[in-house]
Amino acid sequence: MKVFTGKGVYGAVAIGKISIFKRKEVAVKRNHVEDAKSEIMRLAKAKASAVKQLEEIYEKALKEVGEENARIFETHMMMIEDEDYNESIRNIIETQKVNAEYAVAVTADHFAEMFSSMEDSYMRERAADVKDISNRIIRNLDLEENGNAAGNEKVIICADDLAPSETVLLDKNMVLAFVTAYGSSNSHTAILARNMNIPAVIGAGDAFLDALEDGDDAIVDGFTGEIFVNPDEETSERLLKKQKEDEEKKKLLEELKGKENVTLDGKKINIYANIGSVDNIGAARLNDAGGIGLFRSEFLYLESNDYPTEEQQFDAYKKALESMAGKKVIIRTLDIGADKKADYFGLEHEENPAMGYRAIRICLTRPEIFKTQLRALYRASAYGNLGIMFPMITSVSELEKILDFCEEVKSGLRVDGIEYSENVELGVMIETPAAALISDRLAPMVDFFSVGTNDLTQYTLACDRQNAKLEGFCDTHHEAILRLIRMSAENAHKHGAWIGICGELAADTDLTETFLRMGIDELSVSPAFVLKVRDVVRNLDLRA
Numbered sequence: 001m002k003v004f005t006g007k008g009v010y011g012a013v014a015i016g017k018i019s020i021f022k023r024k025e026v027a028v029k030r031n032h033v034e035d036a037k038s039e040i041m042r043l044a045k046a047k048a049s050a051v052k053q054l055e056e057i058y059e060k061a062l063k064e065v066g067e068e069n070a071r072i073f074e075t076h077m078m079m080i081e082d083e084d085y086n087e088s089i090r091n092i093i094e095t096q097k098v099n100a101e102y103a104v105a106v107t108a109d110h111f112a113e114m115f116s117s118m119e120d121s122y123m124r125e126r127a128a129d130v131k132d133i134s135n136r137i138i139r140n141l142d143l144e145e146n147g148n149a150a151g152n153e154k155v156i157i158c159a160d161d162l163a164p165s166e167t168v169l170l171d172k173n174m175v176l177a178f179v180t181a182y183g184s185s186n187s188h189t190a191i192l193a194r195n196m197n198i199p200a201v202i203g204a205g206d207a208f209l210d211a212l213e214d215g216d217d218a219i220v221d222g223f224t225g226e227i228f229v230n231p232d233e234e235t236s237e238r239l240l241k242k243q244k245e246d247e248e249k250k251k252l253l254e255e256l257k258g259k260e261n262v263t264l265d266g267k268k269i270n271i272y273a274n275i276g277s278v279d280n281i282g283a284a285r286l287n288d289a290g291g292i293g294l295f296r297s298e299f300l301y302l303e304s305n306d307y308p309t310e311e312q313q314f315d316a317y318k319k320a321l322e323s324m325a326g327k328k329v330i331i332r333t334l335d336i337g338a339d340k341k342a343d344y345f346g347l348e349h350e351e352n353p354a355m356g357y358r359a360i361r362i363c364l365t366r367p368e369i370f371k372t373q374l375r376a377l378y379r380a381s382a383y384g385n386l387g388i389m390f391p392m393i394t395s396v397s398e399l400e401k402i403l404d405f406c407e408e409v410k411s412g413l414r415v416d417g418i419e420y421s422e423n424v425e426l427g428v429m430i431e432t433p434a435a436a437l438i439s440d441r442l443a444p445m446v447d448f449f450s451v452g453t454n455d456l457t458q459y460t461l462a463c464d465r466q467n468a469k470l471e472g473f474c475d476t477h478h479e480a481i482l483r484l485i486r487m488s489a490e491n492a493h494k495h496g497a498w499i500g501i502c503g504e505l506a507a508d509t510d511l512t513e514t515f516l517r518m519g520i521d522e523l524s525v526s527p528a529f530v531l532k533v534r535d536v537v538r539n540l541d542l543r544a
């Protein structure tokens with residue numbers, strides 16, 4: 001047995017086989033094949049797996065997000081069997097003597113283009129679906145070709161490091177846990193693990209990957225940050241027991257579903273959930289979140305190979321709003337840059353990307369991107385209770401420009417006769433010391449503040465959140481940070497705005513009482529922490 005220790009970022013125990021993460025070529029290669037027949041057989045196998053996966057996803061979605069939202073996966077299953085689609089793929093393989101991956105990718109492009117040019121909006125939306133099913137088939141072909149030690153079993157993914165764009169593309173249904181040799185606990189990769197309820201350990205060290213083989217048995221203890229490779233019997237039994245106890249504890253918390261977030265002396269607070277994609281809404285609902293306090297919209301961009309269109313964004317936002325059935329959904333506008341990069345943005349290398357060209361700075365200087373997103377958001381606002389918030393604000397003038405863009409987009413919609421809600425709440429993230437220090441100026445301009453403690457901590461303490469070596473210097477309870485939050489809360493309330501916290505600190509139950517005493521109105525946490533924070537709130541008494 002070998003033991004490694006890193007930092008646990010989501011407390012749970014996972015037991016399974018190791019799969020070493022292989023970086024895949026994004027582009028599908030065109031390869032010549034001699035035997036077209038065996039290529040068509042490969043294709044048939046990959047398609048059969050795709051249908052099976054979709055059946056499972058459909059069942060899961062049915063339980064978690066209801067029939068209407070699950071129906072899309074039925075459509076996907078039908079599309080996979082579509083005669084024209086299949087004939088096109090077969091034709092390309094046979095006539096051009098090329099690999100199945102290439103034939104699927106070319107067919108996908110061709111069909112997507114055809115759907116996009118149709119008059120009917122329902123048919124236009126199918127462009128994204130045909131890409132989606134084709135990518136699934138290509139992934140299955142790739143899996144079969146390059147193998148995966150554990151076949152179709154769920155695995156423990158081990159990697160040197162994972163970029164947010166790589167994490168978001170992992171098939172969550174196939175991941176038991178993930179462990180990285182490098183990385184820090186406030187990185188977006190760690191945050192995604194929490195959002196996805198996946199036990200995760202980061203920073204397991206240089207030697208970690210060299211000591212592993214694909215298919216090794218392993219146990220990941222997300223509480224202690226330990227990874228046991230080829231564990232002995234005593235360790236296996238101990239951790240299996242720990243896993244069961246943890247599951248029982250989580251079950252106990254389920255009794256709090258449907259109960260209020262109210263202290264013993266009657267103070268109420270909203271507890272919302274943070275999500276990275278519409279897929280996480282199931283978890284938010286399952287954990288009885290009162291709303292969505294942070295939808296990190298940039299993951300829509302990271303999942304795509306090109307700028308998501310207004311239509312694609314509208315679909316995602318509308319789905320989120322409808323799934324939350326009238327509960328508040330706060331969508332944060334694009335926060336790309338720093339560690340969250342998509343090639344097609346063409347962002348240049350920077351020496352200090354966290355303090356660089358990112359988030360609102362990109363949106364304000366590339367208004368075509370910003371306006372497309374705002375238009376999709378306002379269109380979606382007709383389908384629920386939307387809040388929009390803006391990241392990385394440092395000045396009043398930025399906010400003035402943003403509000404002008406909002407007005408421009410709304411007036412465009414009015415001219416086009418497109419419905420939107422007049423009750424969209426607008427907010428700014430307080431995640432730079434500058435924003436906290438001028439919160440008295442910002443508060444009268446918005447409906448709410450949401451404190452992004454992850455960035456607020458990095459900028460206040462001058463601690464790069466990506467740098468694992470700084471964990472010891474990065475005191476998230478530092479008085480400077482608490483003072484900035486308190487100051488923002490006082491200024492928000494003075495001007496009739498409400499204030500929430502959506503950074504990871506919101507789930508730190510050692511601070512729940514402090515936050516309530518400051519008058520924080522909302523805490524937005526990873527879905528799996530909603531009930532844990534509710535439990536703490538319900539046992540607090542602020543009279544003392």
Ligand code: PEP
Pocket residue numbers: 191294296335431451452453454455456502503504
């Ligand atoms: C934050 O900075 O606290 C925050 C919520 O935003 P992100 O983690 O996505 O930067």
Ligand code: MG
Pocket residue numbers: 391431452454455
């Ligand atoms: Mg931030």
